Amino acid sequence: MxxxxxxxxxxxxxxxxxxxxxxxxxxxxxxxxxxxxxxxxxxxxxxxxxxxxxxxxxxxxxxxxxxxxxxxxxxxxxxxxxxxxxxxxxxxxxxxxxxxxxxxxTSTCPYSKDRNNVCPICSKNDEVLPIIYGLSAGISYKDKDGNPTDKNGKIISKEENEKVKSISGGCIVSDCQPTWFCQRDKLNF
CATH class of the missing domain: 2.60.40.1120 (Carboxypeptidase-like, regulatory domain)
Structure with missing residues (x-):
């Protein structure tokens, strides 16, 4: 028992x-x-x-x-x-x-490394900027009188000098990230 x-x-x-x-x-x-x-x-x-x-x-x-x-x-x-x-x-x-x-x-990265800079939505590239990853620094050039120039020393307008040429993607670099940004459609691709 x-x-x-x-x-x-x-x-x-x-x-x-x-x-x-x-x-x-x-x-x-x-x-x-x-x-x-x-x-x-x-x-x-x-x-x-x-x-x-x-x-x-x-x-x-x-x-x-x-x-x-x-x-x-x-x-x-x-x-x-x-x-x-x-x-x-x-x-x-x-x-x-x-x-x-x-x-x-999703088994593959949707961001193709060989894709050109044409936006998949608007099919244009006039408002497309490269995305820069890692630590980046902006460089501006001026002549001896303080006028903005391009990297070859040619004087450029203030508007051209202030125009955004790329955007920062951040410091973290991975194997799958977009390389282009369309300002018109606000799309990373």
């Missing part, structure tokens, strides 16, 4: 401490022409406070993690990374909860 009572309490204690949930999801592919590549190469990485696990997406780009420890700040990553920004998804999972997530995913 004592053994049955002890076994009963052990089973209850295990069921009380098995605070797990289930995480299911699907990648919403933004570049469907790369479906095959994504299917062959993409993993979802789940990180909790006690373990890190990964799973390959299935043919419908779905994934399932069973018996995930119920806790706050569970992290989900995608490998290869998401473009244009590598995103870490964070979520809270409660005991016995089934959480379903849909994650927008």
């Amino acid at each position: 004592k053994e049955k009572i002890l076994l009963y309490f052990l089973l209850i204690s295990f069921s009380c401490f098995s605070q797990t949930g289930k995480l299911t999801g699907k990648l919403i592919l933004k570049d469907p022409e790369n479906y095959k590549k994504v299917l062959e190469n993409t993993y979802i990485i789940l990180k909790t406070s006690i373990k890190t696990d990964s799973i390959k997406v299935d043919s419908d780009l779905r994934f399932v993690f069973e018996d995930v420890k119920a806790e706050k700040k569970i992290k989900i990553f995608i490998s290869p990374r998401n473009y244009p920004i590598n995103i870490c998804y964070m979520m809270d999972l409660k005991e016995n909860e089934v959480e379903n997530v849909e994650i927008p995913y």
Whole structure:
């Protein structure tokens, strides 16, 4: 009889401490022409406070993690990374909860390095400026009388001297960032 009572309490204690949930999801592919590549190469990485696990997406780009420890700040990553920004998804999972997530995913950088400076919206380049990344400094030239000049010493108007020739993209340089900015359409491309 004592053994049955002890076994009963052990089973209850295990069921009380098995605070797990289930995480299911699907990648919403933004570049469907790369479906095959994504299917062959993409993993979802789940990180909790006690373990890190990964799973390959299935043919419908779905994934399932069973018996995930119920806790706050569970992290989900995608490998290869998401473009244009590598995103870490964070979520809270409660005991016995089934959480379903849909994650927008782009497998390639949308900013082509070989694209010319023609805006894809207005199809013009007269208001297009290059985007400069990293630490940059503006240089202005003047002649001995203080008149603004170009880099060859030719005197230019004050308006021409004050005209914006590029915009700063910031100090952080990544492998996926726009190289042009259209002032007319306020578009990075």
